[in-house]
Each structure stands twice: as C-alpha cells, then as structure tokens.
Amino acid sequence: MSSLRSWLNSESPESRAQARAAAIYHGWLEFRTNRLALLGLWILVLLVLIAIFAPWLSPHDPFEQNLSNRLLPLGAEGHLLGTDSLGRDILSRLIYGSRITLYIVSLVALIAPVLGLFIGTVAGYIGGWTDTVLMRFTDIFLAFPRLVLALAFVAALGAGIENAVLAIALTAWPPYARIARAETLSIRRSDYISAVKLQGAGALRIITRHIWPLCIASLVVRITLDMAGIILAAAGLGFLGLGARPPSPEWGAMIAEGRRFILDYWWVATIPGIAIFIVSLAFNLLGDGLRDLLDPKSGGSS
C-alpha cells in the first residue's frame, strides 16, 4: 500500500501510465477534502448500484398489481413505502425507476455536450462566417424555453422515453456550445496553440487534441450542474404524459399518477418526488465539487 502511494507520489514518473495515474490520484486527494461533493458522489454511486442490482433489491415485481392492497400507507407490512392506486409496491417501482433515470441522464450526457462541444469549438476556432452561422443557429435554439421546445419535439416525434431523451438533448446543447466557444476564443491565440501550428498541425488535430481537453473541464462541471435540470425535465415530460409510458416506473410519471390522490394519500406522489430531489441534489453537490477541482483558473490540479 505504501509502495503504491510512493509510486503515485513520485516526482518523476517513469511511464505514461504512471503519470496519468498520479494525476488522477492527486485530483482524487483534492476532491476528497470536499465533504459535500463526496456525499454527492456516494449518493450517485449508490444510485448506480441500486440500478444494477434492482432485481435482487426490490421486494416485489414493480408491475404486479393487487387491487385489494391499493394505497397502503408508509410502513405497511411487506410494503415499506406503501402501494400506489393499482396496489403496486412503491419501493420496488422506485428501485426500477432508478434505471430509467440513469438511462435518461447518461444518454443526454452523451449527446448534448458532445454536440455542443463540437459546434462551439469549431465556431470558435475557425471564426468568420462559420462562427456567425453556427452561433446564430445556437441563438435560435436558446431563444425557446427548454421544456416548451422539448414538448414540441416530443409532440412531433411521438411520446416515449427515447424521444423524451432526444428532445431534452436537442434542447440542452446550446449552452454547451456557448461555453465551448468562449473557452476556445480565450485559448485559440495562446502560444501553445501557435507552437503546435508551427509543427504543421491541422485544424482538426488542434481542435480535438489541444482545445477539447481544455474545454472539457468546464463542460463536465456544467453537465453535472445541469443533470438536476435534465432529471426534472424528464420527470416533467413524464408528468405531462409525454415521457415514459405507463406502466413504466419512471419517477415523473409516478408523481403524475399520485397527483390524483395527493390530498388523501400524499406519499404516493411525495416518495418519487423525494427520490428526484435527492438525486438532483447529489448531482449539484458533485458539480460544485468538480468545479472547484477542474476550474483551470483556480489553479487546482491544472
């Protein structure tokens, strides 16, 4: 263990792998000092574990209906978090719902920032007409409220979880493009970009190898901070009946179902609401911690 630590702390690493491992290790040491960010990270790790082991963790089948047991209160025998209007176990539905939440979040996180990063860095690096056209296009997307635009997309594409993800991703990329462009403008004239130009590097290599690594830090921070909004947007679409279709245990759709009984059976809508709240909070805490860690201006590990 101590030899591993000295290997990681070595001032003069002997291989690429060691240098990279040391950089990650030092980032982790710094991240660890931020208790709240660590809490956010643990909640998300827990969420991932729950999603993976859902069949073993859930006490009941999330789709099994039992009308004689409908709307049981919290702590009822066999149903820790009660049952919903069709007698389905809420805890089991929450556990299976975590899979849907993670699916939405990871798909949006794969599509939107990559699209934004590409458009933003190309616009910022090439400049001129390309910049004007791409940025006005971005402005058009920015001018619409996100949920309304997503609603329009879903209405056009048809309701369903994939279309909801696509709609959210297509409305989420413009801020990433903006950030990436701003970052690119600040570094495109720097000496290290000039230096690699003098080695004969082309625009594609400069953008992907030299500009992207510097934009990714601020994008990752922005993504984690946006995750809460994405979960809420997905829940909102689910709530409006345009996201996941019943009987899918999506958290937003669960709230929508519980809404009808909210005065007499408050927990049916509240429990999935709390789940959304905790996961959104975890992403926000993690995002804050990552911002402290990755922000190139703060010195940090860069």
Add this chain to the structure above:
Amino acid sequence: MRIQETCHDSFLLSGIGWTPYRNIYRVDGLHMTQGIVIEGLDVWFGEHAERVQAVKGVSLEVAAGASVGLVGESGSGKSTILRALTGLVSTWSGHLQVDGETLGKRRSRAFYDKVQMVFQDPYASLHPRHSVDQVLSETLALHKLGDVDRRIVGLLEDVGLGRQFRFRYPHQLSGGQRQRVAIARALAAEPSILLLDEPTSALDVSVQAEILNLLSDLREQRQLTYLMVSHNLAVVAHLCESIAVMQNGQLVETLSVQDLRAMQATEPYTRELLKSSMGYVRSTQRADDSQTSPAN
C-alpha cells in the same frame, strides 16, 4: 533525409557587416540562397480605419549559420516580423524567403521542418494538460520522425533535462525547465533555423544566463541559424554577431556586436538606445534589484 554539406567559405553580406562562418550546399549541387531573406516587409493589423501598420518596409538578411538580434522598444514590431515569417500573422506583404523557398500565405510542411520558434513566455507556450512526453511525441509524430523513445530522451538530454522529466506536466516544472522543454520541442524537428522571441525575458536573471548558454551551445553543436528578438542589449550581445535596431515598425540600423560594444552607432536612435541601456544597467546595479524590464 536532409543531407547537407557544410563548407566554410565566408563572404561579406551586403548591407550588414558580418561574415557568416557557414554556407550550405545541397548534395544535388543546386546552390541556393540559404538563410532568411526579408525584403520590403509590411505587416498590418485590423482593417480600414482601425488598420495599424506594425511593420513598415523592413528588409533584412540573415545568412545561414549567422545569429542576428532584433532589438527595439516594446511595440516596435520585432516579434511581428517573426510571426509573419512563421505564418502566424497572415496580413503581410513583401518578399519572404527561407532557404531559397519563397513564402506564400500558407506554409508548407517542409517549411516547418526547417524553421522553428521559441516563444517568450514559457508559462504560456506549453499546453497545461500535456506532459513533456506528450508534447515531444506529438511533435515528432507531426514531423513523421520515428524512433520516438530514443529521440525524446536524446532531446531532453540535449537541453539539459534528464529523462526523469519526461512524464512531468508543466505545473511540475519551473520557468527555466519549461523553457528548456519549449526549446526541445523546437529542436525536435531538427530545424536549421531557430526564431527566438525573447526567449529569456520571462525568466529570472540566473536562469536567463543558463538558457542563453544552452542556446549558444546548441547553436555550436547543431550549426543553427538564429534570429532573436529582444529588448535586452546584453542578451543580444551575448548570443548574436550582429544586431538590427527597430523603431516604430521600421528598421533603423544594423550593426555588428563589436560596434555595439564600442558604442559606434551612426543613427541617433541607436545611440539613444545604447545610452538608455547603459543607464538601465547602472540604475539596476544601484538598486541592487536586477529584475528584467517588462515583457514586450
């Protein structure tokens, strides 16, 4: 690939009074004007009403193997000449020629094999997230040079850094070490001409001397041609055989370092510059605070 034969014939260069100690002939027997030729170079920034003329009609020749210093105060257009030569600034007109190749708006790959540049600020010229190894191996790959491991270790040893620096990131290096990495990067392509844009002005004085000695050793070993920009006459006198003085974008005078040492300048501006630099030396000695003057 680049088989060259050196021949020690010296001839007097018109205009500038120094004798180059090296002239290069290609093995194919084709004789070309080697070194750098600049004729009637104009460089400007901005368009129309905002147009600023940074360099006005500068003509300068640097023979192969020679070492020329460009001096002048901040904003006199010294660095701009280097940037126009390397193609980093595209708004120029005039005639530029390097090793017999006339330069257009775009630089060929062969140009970058011949000409490399060392930047002023070592804190800004290395990518903050690339290790020394990444910087050098990418440079070697871009120049299509093989045998990467051996070359990287060789380059690091050439610039006075051991192999233990190979996998470090810029934030683990001091200013002088960073500048050595930047020099190694410039040398990786095995260029014959090195453009130096105030390579020592961002470093503190003791480190400045180390880098200057490194540069003069490298020049001797590799028979390099230097065109160095500096506002520090002492630095130029150490590394160059002749200097070109610039003022407001124009070339005022060229003179040899012997003349510089003897304070034999013909132009009033050059004399003023010499006097002020002497005064600067004296005043810094008095203040016992030997900081370099601000960056250009």
